[in-house]
Amino acid sequence: MRRKPPATVRDSTGSDDMAELSRRKLLRASGALGAFGVVAAATPAKAAWTWASTGSIAGTGTGRDPRYVWDDLADPVLASLLDRGGVPAVNDALRPWATNGQATPSGLPTDVRSLVEQARRLPAWADMGKLDLAFRFTQKRGLYLGVLYGMNSGMMSAAIPREARAVYYSQGGADLRDRIAKTAKLGYDIGEKDAYRPTGQMIPTCVKTRLTHAAVRHLLPQSPHWVASADEDIPISQFDIMVTWHSLASSVWQKLMEWEIRIPRDEAEAYLHLWQVTAHMLGVLDEYIPATWDEALAQREQVLVPLLGPTPEGVKLAEMLVRLGERIDGTLITRPAFESVTRYMLGDQVTDWLGIDRNPVLDAAVRTAWIPFVRFREAGLPLALAPQIYWMFDELLRKFALFYLEPGQKINIEIPTANNPNYPS
Numbered sequence: 001m002r003r004k005p006p007a008t009v010r011d012s013t014g015s016d017d018m019a020e021l022s023r024r025k026l027l028r029a030s031g032a033l034g035a036f037g038v039v040a041a042a043t044p045a046k047a048a049w050t051w052a053s054t055g056s057i058a059g060t061g062t063g064r065d066p067r068y069v070w071d072d073l074a075d076p077v078l079a080s081l082l083d084r085g086g087v088p089a090v091n092d093a094l095r096p097w098a099t100n101g102q103a104t105p106s107g108l109p110t111d112v113r114s115l116v117e118q119a120r121r122l123p124a125w126a127d128m129g130k131l132d133l134a135f136r137f138t139q140k141r142g143l144y145l146g147v148l149y150g151m152n153s154g155m156m157s158a159a160i161p162r163e164a165r166a167v168y169y170s171q172g173g174a175d176l177r178d179r180i181a182k183t184a185k186l187g188y189d190i191g192e193k194d195a196y197r198p199t200g201q202m203i204p205t206c207v208k209t210r211l212t213h214a215a216v217r218h219l220l221p222q223s224p225h226w227v228a229s230a231d232e233d234i235p236i237s238q239f240d241i242m243v244t245w246h247s248l249a250s251s252v253w254q255k256l257m258e259w260e261i262r263i264p265r266d267e268a269e270a271y272l273h274l275w276q277v278t279a280h281m282l283g284v285l286d287e288y289i290p291a292t293w294d295e296a297l298a299q300r301e302q303v304l305v306p307l308l309g310p311t312p313e314g315v316k317l318a319e320m321l322v323r324l325g326e327r328i329d330g331t332l333i334t335r336p337a338f339e340s341v342t343r344y345m346l347g348d349q350v351t352d353w354l355g356i357d358r359n360p361v362l363d364a365a366v367r368t369a370w371i372p373f374v375r376f377r378e379a380g381l382p383l384a385l386a387p388q389i390y391w392m393f394d395e396l397l398r399k400f401a402l403f404y405l406e407p408g409q410k411i412n413i414e415i416p417t418a419n420n421p422n423y424p425s
Contacts (some may be wrong), residue, residue, distance in 0.1 A: 049239075051302055053287040055295035057125060057276055061287030066238035071214055071283045077115045078214035082417065086112075087215070091414045094208060101198025119207045122196065123280045131196050131277065133270035137263070138191040140387045141256070143377070148252045149187045151338065152345035154180070155321060156247045159350050160307055163244060164314035166235045169226035169423055170216050171416035176320045185411045187248075190278060206281035208413035213241070213283070215415045225423040229313065239303060241284050246304040249275035250296040255345070259374050268293065310353035318354035340366045 053061025081087055086109060093107040094116075104116050138145060157163050172179030186205050194200045213236045220226045220235050249272070256263065263271075272293055279289045290296035322342075325334025340362040343351045381387060 051299045055291055055298070056287045057123075057280075057289045057291050058286035059291070061285075066242065066285075066288050067232075067240075069238040069285065070217060070234060070236070071210070071238075073118060074115055074210055074214035074283060075217055077111050078211060078415070079218040081109070081112060081415075082215060082218050087415050087417045094204075095412055095414075097204045098201055099198065100196060100200050100203040102204075115211075116207055119210055119281075119283070120203050122203075123277065123286070125286075126196070126277050126280075127273060128196070130270040130273040132194070133266060134274040135191075135193045135195070136387075137267040137271045140267075140381055141261070141263075142191060144256065144261075144374070145191060145252060146187075147341065148255055148345065149248065150184075151342045152255060153248045153251055154183075155318060155342045155354065155356075156251065156308070156346060156350065157244070158314040158317040158321065158354055159309065159346075160243055160247065160304075161309060161311045161314065162230070162232065162235065162240055162307075164311050164317055165226060165229050166216065166220060166240075168313035168317060169223050169229075169420050170220055171418055171420060173317075173420040174422055176317065177324065180321075180324070181411050182413045185413065186278075190274060195274070196277065202278065203281065205413065206278060208415075210281070210283045211415050212413060215417075219416065219419050223419040223423060226419070229311075238284055238288055241282060242279070242288055242299070243304050243307060245275065245279050245284070246296070246300040250290075250293075250300040251304070253293060254297060254300070259371060261374065261378060272296065308350060308353075310355075314353075315355045318356060322356065336362050344370060 049065040049067070053059070053063070081090060090108060090112055093105045096102075097105045104113060104120065108116065157167070167173055167176075167179065172182075186202075186209060189195060189201045189205045192200055192202075195202045217234050217236055220230075221233065226235075253268075253271075272290075276289050276291075280286060290299050322335050322338050323331055325331050325338065328334055336357075336359045339351075339356050340359050342356060343358070343363055344366045
């Protein structure tokens, strides 16, 4: 792979104050090595792919390095669709498709219809019993999942160099609130009852996300800003998708184990199965999907942990993320709360890389209170109706978060037609 010096990141809002703030945070995050020195040091490891496919759902594999595997089914179709200007019509046709049980929308071009029909099929190994049981797990621990998806996994994405650059220079980087809303939709849909049953929404959500990834693979290499900063020729490889998968599924699991939460074995397997099916539905080959939590955590140590580090794009994204509560209170309370919970979840090294401010009193309060809160909540689970009551409360929080991100609008994942317009070609 070629290596290029990182591109200078300017503030997309055009605000001199914000640009200066981003520069100060980047310098603080970079430390004595300097901004670009740390970025170069934090680029993805080039060690050979060593995770054995015998530990995968498939139980075997081709031995191909997933960093050089993309999506043979979707990529050529989306490239052709973009080149012939057919994306807006396809987005219009796909917009009403919301639930798993709906037929593939009419009006799609033949190649897109064929792609969607193949992509919407659940794998033969999908176990509906386990998928149903996964909701029991979510019902009990939905609050933890919501906090971890948002303030652990969500912020971690800004510390994954390839993901940070892909988000920043793609269309999603121009409207981060909208991009987060669409990402949050997947997190919301995967936790719904009957997520993969006919009334659920995970199949359309996964297929539309897969189409979006294929479009971004075609579009980002046309951005000179992404090309100047990236250490890859094509974004969102199978490896990159599994990095994101680990920032969600196995990172959440690792935290739950760290907090010594006792989870019944069948629920643990069901939660993993939910994410295994989701990886497949996003286009990941079965030979890269871990078969057990032990295998998942082992793969996580190779594909996620060594890659974490600061980039100019990640620092800027982190600044956008901590300001998401601006419409609620001007960030007076929401920002320090987000920062302190994130610092507790991710630790000092990652949050310092991202230039997240320290709030000594609040940081200490979160650090002191979280585990006792978890213990108190866990102690209540055996009580009659406790899981249902917890779920009702957690559901209200999730619905509020989605409404805040897209007030009064139905969140719909659409295929992009361009890169971030603030960084034109």
